Amino acid sequence: MYTNQTLQALRTLKLSGMADGLEQQLAQPSTHDELSFDERLGLLVDRESTHRNNNKITRLLKAARLKIKAHPEDIDYQHPRGLNKSQFAGLLSSQWLHQHHNVLIEGPTGCGKTYLACALATQACRHGFSVRYFRTSRLLEALSIAHGDGRFQKLVQSLAKTDLLVLDDWGLEKMNLSQRNDMLEIMEDRHGARSTIITSQLPITQWHKAIGDATLADAILDRILHNSHKLKLKGESLRKAMSKITESDHSE
DSSP: OOHHHHHHHHTTTTTTHHHHHHHHHOOHHHHHHTTTTTHHHHHHHHHHHHHHHHHHHHHHHHHTTTTSSSOOOGOOSSSSSOOOOHHHHHTTTTTHHHHHOOOEEOOOTTSSHHHHHHHHHHHHHHTTTEEEEEEEHHHHHHHHHHHHHHHHHHOOOHHHHHHHHESSTTSOOOOHHHHHHHHHHHHHHTTTSSSSEEEEOOOOOGGGHHHOOOHHHHHHHHHHTTTEEEEOSSSSHHHHHHHHHHHHHHOO
């Protein structure tokens, strides 16, 4: 009876991890009988800490709205696309996020830019950072709409508070004046305070032209390129490579 009351109290206090751990200890008495009270209590505290951390990661990943589920453990380092395993492993440590640095990923269509960006974003969530993913064109469209309905400052402030902003497919369309001003405001807020990942089919050397206005382009890129880690991918599309493998399997 007393045990049931304890379990109910733990769940009422929203200590679900400890409650689950206690139920496990009760279900496996032979495994835990030889442990001291302090050791058993320590296991329950660890179980609660793990439970809360997992829930936080789940919430962060849901809020990030990543385009694809990309797990760092599944990254293909064998495909010849110029991905430096040592460099990427360093980025997976998330130290660059603590330092408020940026990551810029350039390369041709299909080389895995979005997957790598989402893998870094997933790792960021695992390390407790807040993340938001956008296709660049859709963010610019959302900002334009926000100007019209009065939500612009609220949206910009929300982005400024986000630890990691992922901008996918940068530079597909030339920015207009309003978009350049919006992007400058976003990057000004983030410079030295938050981190950004940008992926683009365009070489970084062509980003200035894609922005359009020389003065604003200088200002925007100065804030993006400063303290940035650059990944320059190349080679055949991963999608094409997988398609060839599939066709080969079917032909046998």
